Amino acid sequence: MPAFQRVFISHSKDDHDGKRFIGLVCSNAGMKTEMVEYSQTSIVDADLVRKAIDGCQALFVMMSKHMVDQGHTRNWIAFEMGIAYSMNKPIFVLENSADHVAFGVPRVDYYILYSDTESAVKALTMIFSSDKVNRFFTSKRCTSEMCKGKEHTYRIVAGQETNYCPYCCEARPAKSD
Numbered sequence: 001m002p003a004f005q006r007v008f009i010s011h012s013k014d015d016h017d018g019k020r021f022i023g024l025v026c027s028n029a030g031m032k033t034e035m036v037e038y039s040q041t042s043i044v045d046a047d048l049v050r051k052a053i054d055g056c057q058a059l060f061v062m063m064s065k066h067m068v069d070q071g072h073t074r075n076w077i078a079f080e081m082g083i084a085y086s087m088n089k090p091i092f093v094l095e096n097s098a099d100h101v102a103f104g105v106p107r108v109d110y111y112i113l114y115s116d117t118e119s120a121v122k123a124l125t126m127i128f129s130s131d132k133v134n135r136f137f138t139s140k141r142c143t144s145e146m147c148k149g150k151e152h153t154y155r156i157v158a159g160q161e162t163n164y165c166p167y168c169c170e171a172r173p174a175k176s177d
Contacts, residue, residue, distance in 0.1 A: 008035070009063045012066035014070075025125050029124075036049050036052055053080060059084035060094060064095070065099055087154055094114060113156075136157060138155065138158055144172060
């Protein structure tokens with residue numbers, strides 16, 4: 001049984017590689033995906049987005065240069081994250097390691113730095129095919145002055161080599177909790 005029956009994908013409509021990657025992972029893991037794009041409707045309706053997120057068990061944010069560079073998209077993704085947070089849905093931020101962007105995210109439960117490879121698709125498919133996702137992750141806490149003392153704990157894939165904090169965007173050693 002997959003970790004989640006349905007996930008909402010928060011993304012830039014121009015992030016074709018990221019949508020293809022996460023679509024493949026979700027499909028292989030047996031999860032249905034929900035996306036709302038400006039190109040699908042004449043205007044994006046906030047209630048439509050809220051209802052779509054409400055019908056999902058988690059939010060997957062596809063962090064990319066396209067998302068960061070487009071103010072309108074950035075605003076909608078922040079809105080979608082706020083809705084998911086208010087509904088206590090887990091928030092996964094997925095970022096292609098070849099397209100790293102320094103963009104702080106105020107709420108992250110899981111941070112996944114991936115490479116757009118077949119082996120990464122297989123690894124994430126295995127994680128999301130499990131009903132016990134947490135066993136594949138380890139908790140981290142940033143040691144930067146900006147994050148110090150705050151409850152900015154996030155989870156990364158166990159064994160993943162990253163020292164990047166998704167909250168403050170600083171590359172610092174993270175402490176395991």
